[in-house]
Amino acid sequence: MDKIVILDYGSQYNESLLVKLRDNGVYSLLLPKETTKEKIEDLHHVKGIILSGGPGVLENDEAKVFDERILELNIPVLGICYGMEALAKHYGAKIQSIKDREYDKHVVRINTNCPLFLDIPEETVVYMSKNDHVDSLEGVEMIAESASSGLVGFSKGYTFGLLFHPEVAATEFGEKILQNFIKICGCNGHWTIDSFIENKIKGLKKEIGDKKVILGLSGGVDSAVAALLLHRAIGDNLTCLFVETGLHRYNEYNVIIKRFEEHFNIKVHIADEGELFLGRLKGIVDPEEKRRIISNTFVEVFKKATEKLGHFDFLGQGTLYTDIRESKWGGKSKVIKDLPEDIGFKIIEPIRQLTKDEVRSVGRRLGLDESFIKRQPFPFPGLAIRIIGEVTLIKLEVLREANEILSQEIRRAGINDEMYQYFCVLTNIDSVGVEGNNKIYYHTIAIRCVTSLNGINADFYHFNMDLLGRISRRIVNEVAGVNRVVYDITTKPPSTIEYQ
Numbered sequence: 001m002d003k004i005v006i007l008d009y010g011s012q013y014n015e016s017l018l019v020k021l022r023d024n025g026v027y028s029l030l031l032p033k034e035t036t037k038e039k040i041e042d043l044h045h046v047k048g049i050i051l052s053g054g055p056g057v058l059e060n061d062e063a064k065v066f067d068e069r070i071l072e073l074n075i076p077v078l079g080i081c082y083g084m085e086a087l088a089k090h091y092g093a094k095i096q097s098i099k100d101r102e103y104d105k106h107v108v109r110i111n112t113n114c115p116l117f118l119d120i121p122e123e124t125v126v127y128m129s130k131n132d133h134v135d136s137l138e139g140v141e142m143i144a145e146s147a148s149s150g151l152v153g154f155s156k157g158y159t160f161g162l163l164f165h166p167e168v169a170a171t172e173f174g175e176k177i178l179q180n181f182i183k184i185c186g187c188n189g190h191w192t193i194d195s196f197i198e199n200k201i202k203g204l205k206k207e208i209g210d211k212k213v214i215l216g217l218s219g220g221v222d223s224a225v226a227a228l229l230l231h232r233a234i235g236d237n238l239t240c241l242f243v244e245t246g247l248h249r250y251n252e253y254n255v256i257i258k259r260f261e262e263h264f265n266i267k268v269h270i271a272d273e274g275e276l277f278l279g280r281l282k283g284i285v286d287p288e289e290k291r292r293i294i295s296n297t298f299v300e301v302f303k304k305a306t307e308k309l310g311h312f313d314f315l316g317q318g319t320l321y322t323d324i325r326e327s328k329w330g331g332k333s334k335v336i337k338d339l340p341e342d343i344g345f346k347i348i349e350p351i352r353q354l355t356k357d358e359v360r361s362v363g364r365r366l367g368l369d370e371s372f373i374k375r376q377p378f379p380f381p382g383l384a385i386r387i388i389g390e391v392t393l394i395k396l397e398v399l400r401e402a403n404e405i406l407s408q409e410i411r412r413a414g415i416n417d418e419m420y421q422y423f424c425v426l427t428n429i430d431s432v433g434v435e436g437n438n439k440i441y442y443h444t445i446a447i448r449c450v451t452s453l454n455g456i457n458a459d460f461y462h463f464n465m466d467l468l469g470r471i472s473r474r475i476v477n478e479v480a481g482v483n484r485v486v487y488d489i490t491t492k493p494p495s496t497i498e499y500q
């Protein structure tokens with residue numbers, strides 16, 4: 001299948017770029033910026049390369065930032081923002097690139113004869129940083145300029161550089177520019193969710209043959225969809241394992257078993273080790289220490305359970321595109337997805353190149369019901385990192401009950417689709433309240449509800465106050481040990497979505 005490869009310099013807009021190309025029927029892959037010419041050749045049918053934007057500063061004396069031999073492949077190349085500067089540098093430009101880019105809309109004049117700008121008016125609004133600056137280049141053609149920055153676009157044969165972001169909605173004809181690039185690449189545009197499923201199943205069959213795969217179901221959509229794809233490909237040569245850590249959400253175990261065993265007729269093996277996890281977490285308050293203990297215990301339990309279940313050649317994992325980025329840019333480790341290094345199987349990651357929305361679409365096509373598809377993202381260390389301080393059985397119960405009330409009320413109000421994530425946190429603040437004539441110190445629950453595109457940036461959800469009041473009343477009335485509820489109104493950044 002024809003593909004466009006994006007070399008990733010870390011722009012926050014890369015997911016949007018990926019999705020826009022795929023919406024236009026082009027299979028696109030996000031690869032590390034160091035990807036070599038040979039690796040691109042090995043992928044077959046790569047029809048175009050995009051060097052993405054990114055937060056870096058490209059100094060004139062910086063080492064090579066991409067394998068310049070990719071330009072010998074004679075495939076059209078588009079550099080965006082930082083990627084454009086990298087290309088410009090290759091052609092000998094002097095670049096003034098700055099760290100704290102301030103993005104805004106700018107009017108630019110374009111060369112309408114350039115195939116990248118087919119059917120776009122001569123003056124158009126684009127989204128870019130006003131301070132980056134590329135001096136005029138010898139031997140290339142200027143295709144766009146702005147009053148403040150001068151050259152903001154160039155071409156040399158089938159290589160193009162744009163200082164602005166066509167993948168951002170604020171660029172008036174951004175989508176058209178990408179469509180023009182797709183045309184220049186000569187991509188056939190047959191990528192759809194259905195074709196992805198069909199090709200992936202074929203590919204998995206070929207790669208796995210009659211070997212056996214074990215996959216850990218986490219309760220989330222990603223591992224479920226990975227399991228369903230694998231099951232379609234290799235049937236009963238897939239074994240699913242659910243580790244009951246005791247740190248899951250309310251009723252998690254049943255939700256999983258019901259879907260897989262009753263609906264899909266896929267047997268799920270359970271390793272019930274809640275007591276072991278809780279025992280190891282006793283007295284632990286440091287969040288990273290909690291993560292480490294949970295991770296190590298998980299690997300141990302997973303290994304032990306796997307040995308009992310037989311011999312496996314592959315470990316199936318539900319890693320998706322955002323996980324790769326998060327771990328690369330210092331996000332918190334997705335422990336279940338890091339298992340192989342410790343466990344020694346070959347890895348198989350059927351949804352590695354998909355975004356969360358695409359995974360949901362695949363899940364729908366494979367028959368997962370809507371309530372499961374719309375499950376909240378849930379961190380691997382589970383409720384342990386939503387309890388500030390030591391994790392105990394009682395605190396887990398308190399948090400589960402409070403969280404279930406929040407979820408019920410959000411679902412009842414029909415606003416779950418408006419949020420990216422919603423959950424309760426059990427803080428370590430015990431504050432005074434009154435019960436009869438006595439003053440009693442009880443726990444404080446924090447409610448965290450955020451809107452976000454991909455979890456990388458987030459805003460707090462602007463709640464209806466009556467509903468928030470109702471949730472608070474229900475929590476303090478129905479959950480023993482809680483007498484105060486607070487609502488978190490911070491954005492990410494500077495906060496994170498989780499508390500630990």
Ligand code: XMP
Pocket residue numbers: 291331332333334335377378379380381421455456492495496497498499
């Ligand atoms: P933060 O808190 O970094 O969260 O804003 C971003 C997204 O990642 C999830 N998250 C985790 N997922 N292991 C995981 O598997 C973790 O340790 C972890 N920490 C955060 C979080 O729920 C949110 O969706």
